[in-house]
Amino acid sequence: MGQYLKAVMLDFEEFKNISLKGSKMASERESVTVHKHEYLVDGRKANFCIENYLGGTYYLAPDEILYIKDQYYIQESKNSTRKGLPDLTDIQDGLFKLILYSNIDSINLNNQSINFVSKLKLTGKGIKDKITLPCQLENLEKFLVLNSDNLKEREQEIIRKLLVEVQTNKKLEIEIGAN
Numbered sequence: 001m002g003q004y005l006k007a008v009m010l011d012f013e014e015f016k017n018i019s020l021k022g023s024k025m026a027s028e029r030e031s032v033t034v035h036k037h038e039y040l041v042d043g044r045k046a047n048f049c050i051e052n053y054l055g056g057t058y059y060l061a062p063d064e065i066l067y068i069k070d071q072y073y074i075q076e077s078k079n080s081t082r083k084g085l086p087d088l089t090d091i092q093d094g095l096f097k098l099i100l101y102s103n104i105d106s107i108n109l110n111n112q113s114i115n116f117v118s119k120l121k122l123t124g125k126g127i128k129d130k131i132t133l134p135c136q137l138e139n140l141e142k143f144l145v146l147n148s149d150n151l152k153e154r155e156q157e158i159i160r161k162l163l164v165e166v167q168t169n170k171k172l173e174i175e176i177g178a179n
Contacts, residue, residue, distance in 0.1 A: 046074075050104060062097065063121075072109075072116040074101045077123070079179050084124040084150040085158060094120045095165065095172075102171035118172050123179035126150040130177030133159075134166045143176075 046065035050058045066073040076094040078086035085091070101118040108114070127150055131143040140163055144156050151159070159176065166172045 048107075060097075060101075062101065066119075070115065072107070072114050073119045073173070074098075074116055075119045075121055077121040079122075080124045081179060082125060083155070084127055084147060084152070085155040085176075086122055086124065088158065091120075091122065091158065091162075094122075098172050099169060102169060120172070120174045122174065122176045124150070124176075125179060127176065127178040130175060133163050133174040133176070135163070137163070 046063075047059070047061050048065075050060060052058075062074050063077045064073075064075040066075055076097050078090040078094045080086040098118040098120050101116075104116075106113050107116050126147075128146050129143065131140065133140070140160065144151065144159065148156075162174050166174055
């Protein structure tokens, strides 16, 4: 730790190189780590980097990047094997990443700009059917009634708040279903 702080104080460029290397290595580690209850459509995780206008570079490893009907989905997935919804802290972590992804101006793949949406997939034990937010409030309420045995009142309230979140942040999508 002492050498790291010394490098930061002596040379900001060196600090940038050290932190970028660490960020890139963490992203690469995450992209090959598959958790027991994670289902990946093609069996692989994505890995990409973001550059901001000030020259900062950030390496990220979302759970998946899906391609469906001319649309790319940057997806984070959270799962619960014991309850109807993942823990609130997991949902908040997924939302934080989605908000970050949704603020990306453009994504290029092989020097071509692509259309994309940020998506959070929440799966839980015993969930019947699935729903994608945003949706009409009456559709959400039908889903909640259908799952009233599996979702506690607090979890139902979290889902209602998630609907407000995706209505406010137009580039977000949340899917809730069975694990």
